[in-house]
Amino acid sequence: MxxxxxxxxxxxxxxxxxxxxxxxxxxxxxxxxxxxxxxxxxxxxxxxxxxxxxxxxxxxxxxxxxxxxxxxxxxxxxxxxxxxxxxxxxxxxxxxxxxxxxxxxxHWGPVRAALARHMAALAPPRAWVVHTATLPRTGHGGVGTDHIADPRTGRSRTAQRAVGLWAASERGGYPVDWHLRLSSRWLGDARLREQAAIPAGTVALDALEAGLEMVLDSARTVGAPHRPVLLDARQAPAGRVAALLGDGDFPCLLRISGSQLLTPLTADGRGTGRVITARQLAGGLAPRRFGLVRAPGLWTGHHEVARVPCRAADTPPGPQRRQLLLAQRDVLSPLHTAFWLTDLTDWPTSALVQLAAASARVARDASGPGRRTGLYDFEGRTFAGWHRHVTLASAAHAAALLLHPRERGESRRPASPAGRRLHPKEPR
Structure with missing residues (x-):
C-alpha cells in the first residue's frame, strides 16, 4: 500500500x-x-x-x-x-x-497508507477502533445508496453504509481506512455496477468482515507495535474473531452480547467444563466481585465492574489464550450491563474500562469533527469517487485534529443518583 x-x-x-x-x-x-x-x-x-x-x-x-x-x-x-x-x-x-x-x-490506497504512517508519528494510536457509519442521502443515485432501517427507530431511510478503521490517540480519533458496504442490489445489477464503475471482484462484506480485513491489512502499514483492537462482535462468534486477531498478533477488546456462550476458568486457567452465557455468568457473581471504577468520556461516572476469567465457547481448536469477561454496569442505570471479552488479562480493570470508552470517543469524533470535515458529504455516483473523497476528507479530519486537539474537559455526570461520593476500587 x-x-x-x-x-x-x-x-x-x-x-x-x-x-x-x-x-x-x-x-x-x-x-x-x-x-x-x-x-x-x-x-x-x-x-x-x-x-x-x-x-x-x-x-x-x-x-x-x-x-x-x-x-x-x-x-x-x-x-x-x-x-x-x-x-x-x-x-x-x-x-x-x-x-x-x-x-x-x-488510487487511494497509497494515500491512506501515507496518512496512517504520518499520523502515527504525531498522534500514536493507542488502539484501533472499527466504527460503522450510516451516511444519510437525499437521492438514490449515490453509489451504495439503499433504503436502510434505522436500528433505533425501525424507520426506513435512504443512506449509504460504511465501515471505518479509526486510530484512537491521546489527541482524538482519526480514520485511516474505509470500506463502502454494497448490497446485493448494487453488486448483482450489471447496469448499476457499470454506472458506478464498481470494480470486478468487489464482494459484499458485513461490518465485522470489513473491519477485520482492514485491521489485518491497513493497521500493519503503520509500523508501530500492534495496538488493541476494539470492535462490535455482538452478532458474531466472538471466540473465532478473537482467535483471528490473535493469529495476527493483535490483542482485542470485543463488545459481546449477553447471550455469548463462555466457559469459566479456574484460577490456574483450566476450564471448568461448564458453558454459560455472559449474562448468566455475570448475574451469578457475588456483589463483592464488583468494584467501582470511574469511566471516562461520554460514560463519565462510576460503573460497577467485574472481571471473570473465561474463554469463549466458540474458540476454534488450537493454542488458546486466556480471556476475561468484563461486565460493566452503570451506577445510574443498573439494569444496563455492557459485556466485553478480552485477552488483555494482565491489564488492570480501570485501564480496560478506559480502553472500552475509546469506541464512544471515536463515534463522537466521527459525528462531530468528522462531519465538519466532509466525511459524510460526498454526493457523487462512482465507487472510486467516493473512496477518493473520503480519503482526502480523512486527511482533512487529521489536519483538524492536529490543529485543534480534542478538549480535555469533558462533561461529567453526577457521581451517583443520590449525590453520594463513591470511592472507586479495583474489582477482584
Missing part, C-alpha cells in the same frame, strides 16, 4: 509562480498568502499534504489534492465540490477538482 513516487518540491503548495498556468499557480489561490512559512497552523497543513500526497505521480494531482484538503477545512456547509473549490477564488477549479475526484487515475 506504499507509494513510490517522490514529492516534487513545487507540489507542496506555497511558492509563487510567474506563469499563469493553472497547475503552477500558488495553492493559496487568488488574493491569499502562500501556504508555507506564514504561521504554525499553515505549516502543519503543508507538512501533512507533503507527506500524504507524495504517492500521486503528477504535480498537478498533488496540487489538486492539497486544494481539496484545504477546501474541506475552510468551506462552510455541505462539502460539495463547488463549495470546496470556492476558497481558491478561481471558478475553473470546481471543474478541475471534479475531474480529480471522479475521473482521475490515482
Amino acid at each position: 506504499t507509494g513510490s513516487a517522490a514529492w516534487q518540491g513545487a507540489g507542496a503548495g506555497g511558492g509563487t509562480s510567474s506563469a499563469p498556468c493553472p497547475d503552477d499557480r500558488p495553492v493559496a489561490g487568488a488574493g491569499q498568502v502562500a501556504l508555507t512559512g506564514v504561521d504554525p497552523e499553515a505549516d502543519v497543513l503543508a507538512d501533512l499534504s507533503h507527506e500524504v500526497l507524495h504517492s500521486l505521480a503528477r504535480r498537478d494531482q498533488r496540487r489538486s489534492g492539497e486544494l481539496y484538503i484545504r477546501g474541506l477545512l475552510t468551506a462552510s456547509g455541505r462539502k460539495t465540490i463547488r463549495n470546496i473549490a470556492s476558497h481558491t477564488g478561481v471558478p475553473a477549479d470546481a471543474q478541475r477538482l471534479h475531474h480529480f475526484i471522479s475521473d482521475s487515475t490515482w
